[in-house]
Amino acid sequence: MIKVYNTLTRRKEEFVPLKAGEASIYCCGVTPYNEPHIGNARPFVTWDVIRRHLARRGFKVRYIQNFTDVDDKIINAARVDGSDWKTIADRYITRYFAAMDALNVKRADVYPRVSETIPDIVGMIDGLISSGHAYTVEGGDVYFSVENFAGYGKLSRRSLEDMEAGARVEVNDNKRHPMDFALWKAAKPGEPSWQSPWGKGRPGWHIECSAMSLKFLGEKFDFHGGGSDLIFPHHENEIAQSQAYLDDESAFARYFLHNGFITIRNEKMSKSLNNFFTVADVLKEFSGETLRFYILQTHYRSPLDFSEERMTEAKAALTRLRHTAEQIKMFAGREGNGNNAGQLADTAAKLSADFDEAMDDDFNSALAIGYMFDLSKKINAYCQSVTDGGEFDAVNFAKATTVFAEMASVIGIFEQEENAAATSINDDLAAKLMDIIITLRQRARQEKNWPIADEIRDRLKDVGVVIKDTKNGAVWERR
């Protein structure tokens, strides 16, 4: 049984899919006006693992993620850049995908853009006006009327009175209620605009997700996700628009999952505070895999503080798991009729069940990774016993390592190296050169010429290659 923490009810609930065997997900994407930062990356890494786990549990997953490519911030960025909104959006969408590739995030099934969804958005606004849930004002703006939607505030758990008490809502005499929000903004000179029944203009912020989810997932779907800062007003407004438009209080998403923030020195990282690290910044020092692992070592709903120290810890931890993966690779294909890994296989089966159970419980990747370390330790110990001259039980060893590989594929690690190695022309040459160097060093060691052997090791280390002498000869790896 999969349980998820639903923001709508503020508790963990059993996940009962709308359609048996299927899971539909709409995750709010980015507004492409800036280099993606690591706070942006968290929800996408989180959802990438969620969909992997759902798939492992047999669900056919349909995953939609939008690009809000028509927006004030993009228009401003274009002005500063001296280009146009389309250029800006395309540029940062490309950067976004580059970041996601580095993080080994699988592609969504569809990436709808606002600029390609205008007719659907206009249709929805039209319907909302017809049913009295929205109104036009002088100048061509269209607003959603929060007072005409009884359930307004059900997600963020606040009343209109509470919000007015906040007294931080902008004053706009055109609006009937201070909390009413724009569905359509009348065109201003120099801004992108589209024709509509209310004159030229462009969509407001929230309507696109209502229109896109309806278009690609239908009136109801299973999961809606994003950062907790989207609970209000974004997701609250989406609910209002969609349910008002469809005249159905059960329409739209059924489970709302929100991830916690990434913080810097305990403060929220955000573009407006300008205290953010971009994914590209982090990739200068650490691998995308390390960043991904660092994110997943904490439960998705908890806050996650970012620092070089944290990343260094994550790197060290990941290196241990990688060592196990490499060990497994070295033993792959090896013959052995021993019968001494039965216990290892049993332990692996148990840990596999534990791992799945952890993921079933609101996608607790932190706990799941803990079990991965347990298995890693067992496999390492077994490999060592074989290296030390023990028998090799190929059948049971394979059972255990299969579990390890399955865990890695849910977490989404150790999938990139092979691709990288396959595409790098230099790697083949490097391997041959290293063979020569290691052979010569072995000769020096046999002659007990320690100064030469050590110098070779030290100098290789200087260029980022680490030599380890094992009983089966020396192995090397890049650091």
Add this chain to the structure above:
RNA sequence: GGCGACAUAGCCAAGCGGUAAGGUCGAGGUCUGCAAAACCUUUAUCCCCGGUUCGACUCCGGGUGUCGCCUCCA
């Protein structure tokens, strides 16, 4: 001002009614020419005060502290 979340070892982080996963750092050990890696051993009683319970880190109430949302924001 309104609403909400969190507080677990040096650091990070799971657990959330039956006497505390995992990682990282540190210490000791095995192995090694030395080293690295690996493996073994070792480091907590869960912010404070009440209450409920046979029993609470885990539930309830009250403090204290930190953070977030209410304005663009993942």
